[in-house]
Amino acid sequence: MDFKESKPIYMQIVDRICGEIITGVFKEEERIPSVREYAAYLEVNANTVVRSYDFLQNKDIIFNKRGIGYFVSQGAADKILIMRRELFMKEQLNDFFNEIDMLKISIDEIVELYKNRNQQ
Amino acid sequence: MDFKESKPIYMQIVDRICGEIITGVFKEEERIPSVREYAAYLEVNANTVVRSYDFLQNKDIIFNKRGIGYFVSQGAADKILIMRRELFMKEQLNDFFNEIDMLKISIDEIVELYKNRNQQ
Amino acid sequence: MDFKESKPIYMQIVDRICGEIITGVFKEEERIPSVREYAAYLEVNANTVVRSYDFLQNKDIIFNKRGIGYFVSQGAADKILIMRRELFMKEQLNDFFNEIDMLKISIDEIVELYKNRNQQ
Amino acid sequence: MDFKESKPIYMQIVDRICGEIITGVFKEEERIPSVREYAAYLEVNANTVVRSYDFLQNKDIIFNKRGIGYFVSQGAADKILIMRRELFMKEQLNDFFNEIDMLKISIDEIVELYKNRNQQ
DNA sequence: GTGGTCTAGACCACC
DNA sequence: GTGGTCTAGACCACA
Structure with missing residues (x-):
């Protein structure tokens, strides 16, 4: 992942995750990578990923099961498309x-x- | 003037001035409002307008006569159109x-x- | 069982068990479900139930017979009522x-x- | 301000600010202390206050004017009361x-x- | 001066 | 193992 300078990294990660959800790479009701895994994968600080996940959780696009991880919400793909439209x-x-x-x-x-x- | 959050205010002012030049509200070779006037008019900090004028001066769209004010450069409208295109x-x-x-x-x-x- | 986010799941289970004891669903001196049974029933990780039972054992509300299971202590219902009051x-x-x-x-x-x- | 251990500090700050808004200490449309001022006052890390302000901004209880500070939204007091009720x-x-x-x-x-x- | 972002690293509660 | 919170400190864009 290359990060443009104009947009904050955490928002670029948000966009990326939304893309993965729309295209079905991350499927609804399924778990997405843990904060630390994803941070390592993107070569980014874990807190930055936390911020992205936090943002998406506020928008009800993902949700958290305590101690287990983050999961894509039901209807997330549609919601993203509607919001963007x-x-x-x-x-x-x-x-x-x-x-x-x-x-x-x-x-x-x-x-x-x-x-x-x-x-x- | 309403300011969007996405773009810095001083760039929004730049855009606005460019629009005024293209549409002939601000004519070539003529003076544009003083920093303070324009700041008061837009309800914005004077430093912000300074920054906009500074940006436009760097692009040779306006120029400064010391102690008198800022003026629209010759060919500014065309220049803007070309740049934007x-x-x-x-x-x-x-x-x-x-x-x-x-x-x-x-x-x-x-x-x-x-x-x-x-x-x- | 729906788990609120505010309280840790294992404490919500503790509360639930206490309720069952007070209302007589789990009777004194009788056996309560095994960790695995209860975990399966509540759709929760077994370790989480372990933690709940552990907590209750520390408060002398339940006790353990090794290899047999957990049992409600004598006077547990009264104890719970007093503590809660x-x-x-x-x-x-x-x-x-x-x-x-x-x-x-x-x-x-x-x-x-x-x-x-x-x-x- | 004493911080209980149970609730995260940034949420306690959120509650405190809401209280100040309801009681009129922080008035609608007026500026609240800068992140750094408030952090110094509460003897807390600035990032913690950032998080509180961020939370309140998401709820439309305060809003931000870039480079100037945070302001209480119109109708914030009512909104808080309604939400709490x-x-x-x-x-x-x-x-x-x-x-x-x-x-x-x-x-x-x-x-x-x-x-x-x-x-x- | 203001807030916004990011890092690095720590400690904790929870599953 | 998971996320949640907090600190300390840095650098940046913006008004």
Whole structure:
């Protein structure tokens, strides 16, 4: 894992875990790696992983069984997708539209660029 | 002006000033508000505005006449457009495409949303 | 059995066993379930039940016959009642009174709620 | 501030701040002490206070202005009271009633004890 | 000055 | 073994 500088490491770990849940690498109701295992694997301080797990637990995406470990909540994958979609629709999409308007790029250009990309 | 949490306030002010230059509210060769005026207007600490002006001066978008104030550089609007376009093509566009792929939103949906928005 | 997060599981089991003794489900001088049985029944790690039994043995509420099992001590029910009463009077009651004062709930409301509950 | 051992320090600080908000020591929309100030005052590590503030921010009881400090949210006092009341009604009250039933203490005794306490 | 993040390391309760 | 909490200290971005 390469860490961009812009985002805090613990949030990048959050994103990564969310990705693993969506793609089914971490399955619902199943255990995810222990804090220390995952910290060693990512070559990060254990406290950083604690913070990521803590964040996800607050969002009900994972839950904890005391002394046993963390588990993916039921419906976590859906929840993540819904949350991301909402965020996208509410903020990012509008910013994007404002941006292309300001830069005077037509929506047709965007479509073309998108299709070109996917042909590669 | 509402400040998002994600971006530093001084960069949000930079964006705003760039917008004013592009749309001609702040015209080339003309003076922009003093640091204190603008800070008062935006309800922001003066040092924050200093930082924004400083950033813009470094990019040659505005320049300073000592004891008089800050002025918009010649060709600033074009410069901004070019810079933004580059940034947009290199980074934002790709991020955007990745995002819609991940969220399984088709490009056609995007087009539709864009058109709906502009009808309002 | 649902385990609250606030209290350690083994203490919740202790409480449960005490309740069973008071209400006569587990009778004095009689055998209580084996560690493994009870662990399986509660869907809990066996070591956790060991810890609960250990705790109760220290308080002379149960005792062990080697190779046979755990038994409820004579006078256990009374002992539990006395211990709980003391604890209740010394700590819990005061906490409770402080709480209702802070929340501005009158003692009359409490009485009413209590009576309603028992009518159901 | 004396710290009981049972509850984590950062949660005790959370409780304390909530108390200050309810009683109006920390007023809505006003700034609360900086992390470092409060840590020094409570003779606690700054990170511990960070954790408390973080918790309260997640609950929308305080909010942060970047580089300036933390402020009490509008409606924080009400929110705290409502949250506590709910918790009390849902969990603590029932536990309390179960307890007095199990200990065979009548509700009238409770009322009397409550009145005696307040006479002192 | 403010908070935000991260590290390293410790000790504890719990399963 | 697991996570939870706390300390001490560092460096950074931001206002």
